[in-house]
Amino acid sequence: MKTLIINGSPKAKNGNTEVFIQQFIKGAGTSYEVCYLAKEDSQQLAEYMKQFDTIIVAMPLYIHAMPGIVMKLIGCMEPATDAGKSMGFIVQFGFMESAHSKYLEKYLSSLARHLNYNYLGTVVRGGSSGTSMMPDKMNKKLFKQMQILGEHFEKEGSFNIEIMNEMAKLIELSKGKSRVFQFLSKIGIGDSIFWNQMLKKNNAMDKVFDKPFAEKNA
Numbered sequence: 569m570k571t572l573i574i575n576g577s578p579k580a581k582n583g584n585t586e587v588f589i590q591q592f593i594k595g596a597g598t599s600y601e602v603c604y605l606a607k608e609d610s611q612q613l614a615e616y617m618k619q620f621d622t623i624i625v626a627m628p629l630y631i632h633a634m635p636g637i638v639m640k641l642i643g644c645m646e647p648a649t650d651a652g653k654s655m656g657f658i659v660q661f662g663f664m665e666s667a668h669s670k671y672l673e674k675y676l677s678s679l680a681r682h683l684n685y686n687y688l689g690t691v692v693r694g695g696s697s698g699t700s701m702m703p704d705k706m707n708k709k710l711f712k713q714m715q716i717l718g719e720h721f722e723k724e725g726s727f728n729i730e731i732m733n734e735m736a737k738l739i740e741l742s743k744g745k746s747r748v749f750q751f752l753s754k755i756g757i758g759d760s761i762f763w764n765q766m767l768k769k770n771n772a773m774d775k776v777f778d779k780p781f782a783e784k785n786a
């Protein structure tokens with residue numbers, strides 16, 4: 569089984585998507601080829617992908633959707649002419665509720681079928697914005713899950729349903745829990761610790777509530 573993993577993050581090797589991919593490969597115990605969409609010509613990559621049996625596209629969620637570079641690649645892809653090819657997706661993002669990617673997931677499942685690929689499923693993981701900034705011990709559970717997914721994929725050629733369900737378990741927060749998280753975020757506890765660190769590092773803390781695209785006087 570010849571597998572190609574596509575990193576669909578505009579940040580390429582420097583983003584969180586890369587961490588997910590590397591843990592998946594670690595679990596698989598083999599070195600899958602990884603292509604960085606941000607550094608590739610979409611048309612050429614779409615052509616190159618034709619020689620692989622399985623394609624895994626890993627990406628962040630940007631504005632509730634796939635990044636533009638992934639959309640561009642999809643626009644260049646043609647339906648597979650050989651039967652038996654498979655395609656799966658890994659979507660990770662900032663908000664903790666997996667419901668945020670539900671429209672993208674629906675699109676990806678129909679896309680795979682439209683392109684004549686067997687759909688392996690979409691691994692969904694929210695609450696991931698701080699992944700590459702957090703110490704490894706805080707990512708222990710995520711790393712383990714991604715490694716199990718990789719190991720299972722290498723053996724079975726599919727995504728492990730139990731792990732996928734576990735990772736996407738928090739579908740929507742109850743009203744009570746979301747109030748607790750709003751409070752924690754206000755006092756600087758939670759994911760915002762890492763966001764705030766980055767904002768401070770880039771001298772951007774005072775711009776945190778800027779709305780550069782908002783209409784004036786709106």
Ligand SMILES: Cc1cc2nc3c(=O)[nH]c(=O)nc-3n(C[C@H](O)[C@H](O)[C@H](O)COP(=O)(O)O)c2cc1C
Pocket residue numbers: 577578579582583584585586627628629630631632633660661662663664668696697698
């Ligand atoms: C421009 C932009 C838009 C984003 N939009 C969303 C969003 O709609 N929902 C969400 O949960 N996270 C959103 N995020 C957070 C990213 O999905 C998250 O930080 C992800 O881990 C980034 O992965 P990467 O580092 O591989 O690019 C956004 C981040 C950026 C930079």
